[in-house]
Amino acid sequence: MKKLLILGGTSASVEVLKVAKSLGYYVVVADDAPVEKRIAKQMADEAIAISTTDYEMLKEYIKSHNIDGVFCGPSEFNISNAMEVCKRAGLPFYCTKEQWDICSNKYTFKRMCRENQVPCVEEYDIKDTKEKIKFPVIVKPVDGCSSKGITVCEKESELETAYNEALKYSESKKVVVEKYIQNKGVGVSVRYIIENGNFHLSLMGDRYVTDPYGKKALTTNVVIYPSKYTEYYQKSIDQNVQKMFKKIGIQNGVLFMQALPEDGEIYFHEMGLRLSGGLPYVITEAANGINDVKMMIRYAVGEEMCTKYELDHIDPYLNGKSAVLFSIPIRSGEIGKIEGIEAIKQMIPLIDYTQYYAQGDIIPDNYIGTTMQFFCRFKFFALNREDAAEKIELIQKVIQIEDFNGKDMIYKYFDCSRIK
Known part of the structure; x- marks a missing residue:
């Protein structure tokens, strides 16, 4: 049985842990927090109290316990740590520090875009x-x-x-x-799977920010897949993007890019050379059997990253389906009441539901405008954009999140006319 060491025991590692265990791997979770404080540690086959920055101690543990690979969730902090641990332990990692530094920095990413005729903000x-x-x-x-x-x-x-x-x-x-591109808070996400130097466009979505007018919460409230820009992107930009990343030697892994549309064009402004915290793999897996988390874990333990079946079924058009990711933003305060979730699950066939907070949890003021503001995420298929809007409106009508004084905690209700 292959052994995978996951760095970080917070909720950011839970999905990676679940997928690794579904593949039959023995999973060890490491950080310096006690087990009772870390949900991923509680779910692991084994939990160890070693800081994710203690590279030498982790290296010794890897050698003495025959660990086959090291990985983590979308935490950029622990990705950097995993990269260094793999380097010292002689284990595979999907990118180099040089590639990571270029792609994780907005300035150097955009400079690379300009040098390769990829439009940017x-x-x-x-x-x-x-x-x-x-x-x-x-x-x-x-x-x-x-x-x-x-x-x-x-x-x-x-x-x-x-x-x-x-x-x-x-x-x-x-x-x-x-x-600041004033397009009523619409963005475009572009995702690739890279296997042995071959780039595969895996998914594109149209992103709608939470508060495009007040501009205090520019997080992504709704994503509609596939993007209406997919065909345009494939014809006009895709080849330059592939050449750009091949120049810096990316051979395996996943990446996403974020762009803003204006006057029929799209302009990139940032990217991530990593998995996404929004877990879009549950959508692609339900639509066409593609799970990029499985791919990344297999690569980490030294196995073949992609099967021929998977490569043949990567499809940014989701096999003809439309899908929605809908996140509920909440205001600061203490959660006193949560109702409607089970009723929504009965009304709408969900691909996935992820909830981040429970009754009694406190949302501090500094979470507003960050991804920590989201109470939950719904993922579901839709017939078209009109059907997507109807389902979002139904969710917003049924769900109730209030503080202990009975005051509504939903920060902003999504205006579905934006996507119709």
Whole structure:
């Protein structure tokens, strides 16, 4: 039986753990927290108290316990740790530090795009004069994640505060200032599976942000798959993107890119050389049998990443199906009442339901505008966009999330006219 060491015992590792166990692997979870504080440790075959940054101790454990591979969830912190542990232990990892550094930094990613004729969002130097900067702009850390430290500025007087906020969430202490594309809060996601240097477009979706008008919560509220830009992307941009990543030597793994549409074009602004926290694999697996988490785990333990069946069935059009990812954002406060979930499950055949909070949990103010603001995620198939809108409206009508005073905790109800 192959043995997989997962770094990090939080909920971010749970899906990786479940998939690894479904493949028949023995799973060990490591971090320095006690078992009772870590859900993934409680689910593992074995849990060890070693910090994910203690590379030498992890290396010794790997050797003494015949560990075949090291992996983690979408945590960028633990991806960096896993990369270093694999290097020291002589185990396979899907990317190099150089590739990771280029792709995880918004500035270097966009520079790579410009060098390879891949359209990207215009950016400004914070030192530029107000004549050069065209407002509104969006300010964010170059190496941030989970939508933390992001601010939209309508005028020059807001720049300094936004810049300092972004700095808090940048490990490299660098900030990017970009043109804010005013398209009513619509984005496009693009996903690839890479196998032995061959790039396969696996999924594209249209993303709708939570609060496009107030601009305080720019997290993704709804995603509709496949994207209406899929055919255009394949004809106009796909080849340049593949050439771009081949230039830096990416051979195996998964990646996603995020873009903004404007006037019929799409412009990229960031990417992730990793699995996605939104778990889109449950949609692709239900539609056409493609599970990129399985692929990444197999690669980590030294097995063949993709089977011929899987390669033959990768399809960004989801085998003719439409799918929806719908996340419920909540405001800060203490959750006092949750109702309607079971009723929704009876009304709508769900692909997947993931809930992050329970009664009594407290949502702090600083979660607003980040992915930590989401109470749950629904995933389901739809006949078309009109059917998707009807199902979202039904969910919003039935679900109830209130504080202990009976006040509605849903931050913002999604306006389904945006997708119809």
